[in-house]
Amino acid sequence: MADIRCPKCGRNNPDLLDVCQFCQTPLKTDSVLHSGDAPTKKNTGELEAILPDWLKDVRQQSRASAEDDASKTVKNPTVRKNEPPDFLAGLASQAGNADDEEIPDWLASMNPSAKPESPAAKPPQDKPASPFVSSPESDFFAQFEQGISEPASEPSQEEVSSPEGKIPDQPQHSQEKDELSEWFTQTAEKPEEFIELDPETQQTERGWAPSFDSPLPSQPESFDSPNFRPDAFREDKSAPKEKEDLSWLHNLEETAKQTGDPDTPKPKWGAGIESASPQQSPGSGEDLSWLDKLSGIEGFTEQPAGQPAAPQDDLNWLNQVGGGQESPPLDTPSEKPSSQETPSWLSDLGAEPEPSQSSDSPPDKPITSKPFASEDLSWLDALDKPSQPSQPFNVPEKPSSQEDLSWLLNLGGAAASAQDTPAPSRDDLSWLSGLGGNSEPLSTPPFAKTGPLADENLQAASSGGEPAGETVPDWLKSATEVPSMPAPGDVSLDWFNQPGQPVEEKPVPAARTPQPPPFSDLFSASGESQPPSNDDVDSLFSLEMPEWLSRPEHGTDESASLQTAASSGKDGSLAPVDLPSWVQAMRPVEAVISEESPSVEDQPEEKEGPLAGMRGVIPGAPIGSSMRPKAISLKLQATDEQQASAALLEQILGSETSPRALVTSSFVASQQVLRWVVTALFLVVLGAVVSLRTQRIPISPNLPIEAGNITDVLMNVPAGSNVLVVVDYEPSLAGEMEAVSAPVLDQMVLLSHPNLSFLGMSPNGSLLVERLVTSSRINTPAPDGFGYQAGVQYCNLGYLPGGAAGVLGFIEAPGQIVPSACVGGKVGSYSNYAAVIVITDHAESGRVWVEQLHALRGTQIVPTLANQPLIVVASAQAAPLLQPYVSSGQVNGMLSGLSGAARYEYKNALPPTARTYWDAFGIGMTMAIALIIIGSLWNLFMGIRARRLEAE
Amino acid sequence: MRVFTAALAIGAGLIVLMGYFYPDQLDSLRIVLVDWAIIIAAMAVLVGIFNLAAVQMEKIRRRQKGGTYGALLVLALIITFGFGFILGPENPYMQMTVDAVIVPVEASLMAILAVTLIYASIRLLRRRVDVMSVVFLGVAVIFLLASMPTPFGPIPGDWFILQITGMFSRGGARGLLIGIALGTLLTGLRVLFGVDRPYGGN
Numbered sequence A: 001m002a003d004i005r006c007p008k009c010g011r012n013n014p015d016l017l018d019v020c021q022f023c024q025t026p027l028k029t030d031s032v033l034h035s036g037d038a039p040t041k042k043n044t045g046e047l048e049a050i051l052p053d054w055l056k057d058v059r060q061q062s063r064a065s066a067e068d069d070a071s072k073t074v075k076n077p078t079v080r081k082n083e084p085p086d087f088l089a090g091l092a093s094q095a096g097n098a099d100d101e102e103i104p105d106w107l108a109s110m111n112p113s114a115k116p117e118s119p120a121a122k123p124p125q126d127k128p129a130s131p132f133v134s135s136p137e138s139d140f141f142a143q144f145e146q147g148i149s150e151p152a153s154e155p156s157q158e159e160v161s162s163p164e165g166k167i168p169d170q171p172q173h174s175q176e177k178d179e180l181s182e183w184f185t186q187t188a189e190k191p192e193e194f195i196e197l198d199p200e201t202q203q204t205e206r207g208w209a210p211s212f213d214s215p216l217p218s219q220p221e222s223f224d225s226p227n228f229r230p231d232a233f234r235e236d237k238s239a240p241k242e243k244e245d246l247s248w249l250h251n252l253e254e255t256a257k258q259t260g261d262p263d264t265p266k267p268k269w270g271a272g273i274e275s276a277s278p279q280q281s282p283g284s285g286e287d288l289s290w291l292d293k294l295s296g297i298e299g300f301t302e303q304p305a306g307q308p309a310a311p312q313d314d315l316n317w318l319n320q321v322g323g324g325q326e327s328p329p330l331d332t333p334s335e336k337p338s339s340q341e342t343p344s345w346l347s348d349l350g351a352e353p354e355p356s357q358s359s360d361s362p363p364d365k366p367i368t369s370k371p372f373a374s375e376d377l378s379w380l381d382a383l384d385k386p387s388q389p390s391q392p393f394n395v396p397e398k399p400s401s402q403e404d405l406s407w408l409l410n411l412g413g414a415a416a417s418a419q420d421t422p423a424p425s426r427d428d429l430s431w432l433s434g435l436g437g438n439s440e441p442l443s444t445p446p447f448a449k450t451g452p453l454a455d456e457n458l459q460a461a462s463s464g465g466e467p468a469g470e471t472v473p474d475w476l477k478s479a480t481e482v483p484s485m486p487a488p489g490d491v492s493l494d495w496f497n498q499p500g501q502p503v504e505e506k507p508v509p510a511a512r513t514p515q516p517p518p519f520s521d522l523f524s525a526s527g528e529s530q531p532p533s534n535d536d537v538d539s540l541f542s543l544e545m546p547e548w549l550s551r552p553e554h555g556t557d558e559s560a561s562l563q564t565a566a567s568s569g570k571d572g573s574l575a576p577v578d579l580p581s582w583v584q585a586m587r588p589v590e591a592v593i594s595e596e597s598p599s600v601e602d603q604p605e606e607k608e609g610p611l612a613g614m615r616g617v618i619p620g621a622p623i624g625s626s627m628r629p630k631a632i633s634l635k636l637q638a639t640d641e642q643q644a645s646a647a648l649l650e651q652i653l654g655s656e657t658s659p660r661a662l663v664t665s666s667f668v669a670s671q672q673v674l675r676w677v678v679t680a681l682f683l684v685v686l687g688a689v690v691s692l693r694t695q696r697i698p699i700s701p702n703l704p705i706e707a708g709n710i711t712d713v714l715m716n717v718p719a720g721s722n723v724l725v726v727v728d729y730e731p732s733l734a735g736e737m738e739a740v741s742a743p744v745l746d747q748m749v750l751l752s753h754p755n756l757s758f759l760g761m762s763p764n765g766s767l768l769v770e771r772l773v774t775s776s777r778i779n780t781p782a783p784d785g786f787g788y789q790a791g792v793q794y795c796n797l798g799y800l801p802g803g804a805a806g807v808l809g810f811i812e813a814p815g816q817i818v819p820s821a822c823v824g825g826k827v828g829s830y831s832n833y834a835a836v837i838v839i840t841d842h843a844e845s846g847r848v849w850v851e852q853l854h855a856l857r858g859t860q861i862v863p864t865l866a867n868q869p870l871i872v873v874a875s876a877q878a879a880p881l882l883q884p885y886v887s888s889g890q891v892n893g894m895l896s897g898l899s900g901a902a903r904y905e906y907k908n909a910l911p912p913t914a915r916t917y918w919d920a921f922g923i924g925m926t927m928a929i930a931l932i933i934i935g936s937l938w939n940l941f942m943g944i945r946a947r948r949l950e951a952e
Numbered sequence B: 001m002r003v004f005t006a007a008l009a010i011g012a013g014l015i016v017l018m019g020y021f022y023p024d025q026l027d028s029l030r031i032v033l034v035d036w037a038i039i040i041a042a043m044a045v046l047v048g049i050f051n052l053a054a055v056q057m058e059k060i061r062r063r064q065k066g067g068t069y070g071a072l073l074v075l076a077l078i079i080t081f082g083f084g085f086i087l088g089p090e091n092p093y094m095q096m097t098v099d100a101v102i103v104p105v106e107a108s109l110m111a112i113l114a115v116t117l118i119y120a121s122i123r124l125l126r127r128r129v130d131v132m133s134v135v136f137l138g139v140a141v142i143f144l145l146a147s148m149p150t151p152f153g154p155i156p157g158d159w160f161i162l163q164i165t166g167m168f169s170r171g172g173a174r175g176l177l178i179g180i181a182l183g184t185l186l187t188g189l190r191v192l193f194g195v196d197r198p199y200g201g202n
Helices: A044-050 A053-075 A105-110 A142-149 A179-189 A247-259 A268-276 A316-321 A344-350 A355-360 A375-384 A415-420 A430-436 A451-463 A474-480 A533-540 A556-568 A581-586 A590-596 A640-657 A666-692 A705-715 A731-752 A765-775 A804-812 A843-857 A863-867 A879-888 A897-908 A914-951 B002-021 B023-061 B067-087 B092-127 B131-147 B158-193
Strands: A003-005 A012-014 A722-728 A755-760 A794-799 A833-840 A870-874 A893-896
Touching: A666 A914, A666 B092, A705 A731, A705 A870, A705 A893, A705 A897, A722 A731, A722 A765, A722 A843, A731 A765, A731 A833, A731 A870, A731 A893, A731 A897, A731 A914, A731 B092, A755 A765, A765 A794, A765 B092, A804 A843, A804 B023, A833 A843, A843 A870, A843 A879, A870 A879, A879 A893, A879 B158, A893 A897, A897 A914, A914 B092, A914 B131, B002 B023, B002 B158, B023 B067, B067 B092, B092 B131, B131 B158
Parallel strands: A722 A755, A722 A833, A755 A794, A833 A870, A870 A893
Antiparallel strands: A003 A012
């Protein structure tokens, strides 16, 4: 492990540490952050190495999944999901006939991106107007034949929902035959094959399409397999054709054969399909009645076996659904179904009514389907023209002689229009015009027996010897009935106005009879006030907008009229129903609506956009209208007590942080004045007394006992002996201590002329020793002083550290503890000292010396300590605590304070050192006592007075 | 480390203590240990002075409040230490430093203390009026009167006063001394037993 050297202490530290373990100095200056430093930008990629393992794993997984998704995306291109589902894509022949690459026109028109693979084979046709119009040239079901003939050539994976599914071109059949039946026949002979689908495709896109897919080559993948691809449904000629599993078709056929009723009329949509595929072999004998039962509706019956054109007839319904488009009959041999030909049923859906054609069609022949051509989509144009009558369906020209698909007549047309239509016309799209027409002349309820389709059904039924009413399967009867709700897109709401009338009884409106606009009865009050801009609006939309949709909102009148109309049940369309209470509660309040909803005239007129010239289409609610939800107060519902408590708590918390204002009154000023007064008084008085050196105050001759013993001790000190003087006081009390110790030292020097060894117990001890010797005139030359010389008669031993331990050590081995250069002060042992004088201003130092000396007196270490006197010179504050030692005899004598020193000097007639300070000391003490007494009494009086005032 | 320091302290204390009871066996060792303690105490004074200077220097470096006084302190310390180390305590310049600076400064502080005490005594009854406050002031006044020199000479009965008051003071002092002795004994025993570790082990 590498070590890092500390920049401060220089010691090595492990590199794991950021701070030195010895001196706590940051080792890595880079890691030290200081406030205010600008952040350093770092590359996040460099930090990846320090990421935790779990995070690295997560990131790796995400990258792997992203890569997998990308690879899957490359392999399987995404399917276009924005395109509407192409339900007809599956119908196209997926067998992949290389020759049949032509796309029928009707399909090509639906899919603009489809590329005609065989332009030469493509018949010159205009763009079909309606995808539901079959072209005579192309047969929708021809593609099935192609699929049947060449099913293996098509790849199994083909996009089902793609509208771009190419329908392979189908050769034109010269004969009307059941293409579908032929295809089915061929597929039935083939082994079961699996049709694979791409699981990635949406379900919606697949939908029912797989069921109508042309036989596709099978692939190992199943529908739900992960390898399923929608491309299997695309025409991929390069891919090998695989086998398809058409067992389901056979099952359906068998089921249909078993339960099919040849006499049961088949819907015309089936007939349309049949008619669209005239190429189907008439002698195939294939029973396609199963197609009738594709929807599982009972009633589909098999075609009569004796009718060779039965399969074709089954498909005539498609032609009929196309709405009477001109389409060649399916049974026409000349017609060759091709991939480009639109199925008849598709053509019928969008074809213009052509009564001449439809009427000319033989009754026993299936209705031909017209290819999807431009003129076949005229029904779409009819939708744009609100005034034009329209037929609900394109009535096929030739109704099927076999099936009764009269029910289809009721799908979209009014009964009146259908009946009035002269001969079923494929162009009768009045029913479509009624979908959006405001003043549409035709607005028929859906599934109503209206229009030429209904007539055709009736005619076909009659021609077929089947009553119209009986031919309608039961399962279709419900469909033929007038639904309670309009069909999507059908804004013709006449049926809404006539709820009581059955559909059959409802007269078919004329094809060009203008039908009242939907909800006209409901808005009858305001119908007259229709703004003229509705026409313009209608022209913009392809569908005729109903009155209720185009008319702007109205206020109370409309709502009232609505309710009135609803309640009155005008025209008897709907019987007033007693709404349950919960429904009524959901209804908007009239008052609110009436009050808040502005009138049409008040609304501003739109000036641009699709609603230009209209008013009230979009209600202009003013800003801040009552429609907005009320703002909910977020305040807590608290009572007055709670609010008061909260305010109190807030006040308490605020007072904790807020600084308190100090009350500065004259009281503080008086205190400062008093201090200055006292200070000035003492300075002035005492300064004058000291400077004058007065000695007027007498000294008492009474000397304490302990002080009297000092003289005896000093008199017993041998001359020329060594005496230890311990100096242990602070410079602040140097004046008092020097004044107190001077008489003792002077007397000792005068009596014994000892060698003095001064030992300090504080760092300032050495300096204070010299000051003491000077103040006591020991080193002052004679005759003013005693003429002691440093190093000869007295020696300064310096500082003795350690406190009690130092005293103990000095006592046991003074030469070892304090090696002094003083010759005179150098002693061999502590017992060589004839006396010990301790000069201290605090009791601790004296106590230590007393205790240490007494502890060794009884021992053999220093046997002469028992006779060694100990003199203590203490200040007035330390004397009381050292008095017990004096009383116990551990201290031979003690001189305390200036008073004691003054008396000792007076008693022993010593130089007046203490006497000098006696007058100032006295006067100062007197002043202090006087101030204390007077001030205390004054404050006591003022305090009592203040309390009395407070009490009062 | 904590155990080692505790063991070392306890061992040294026991040796010194046992040295008093067994001077022949442990006296020399005791003396050695005592000498080491004296030396360490002396060095501690120097360490304290160094720490004082370091703190003041840090205050000066960070430009904290009172840094000027810290600079003055450090400067005075250096000058005084240099003079004393070079000239010696007997040098007249050193004596002049003591006489002109050290002693007057500290004496002035003591004088301020005296004035403060007098002022506090004057204000005592204004803040707190109770028996003890009055007794305290009364006794203080009596002692001052008994001990102060009066222009009229000593007051009559001052000796008696001093004897009476001395009796109470001496009794109180003894009590304090006994308490101090007992406290010292217990503190030593706690250190010997390892309960207290003033040397930083706990």
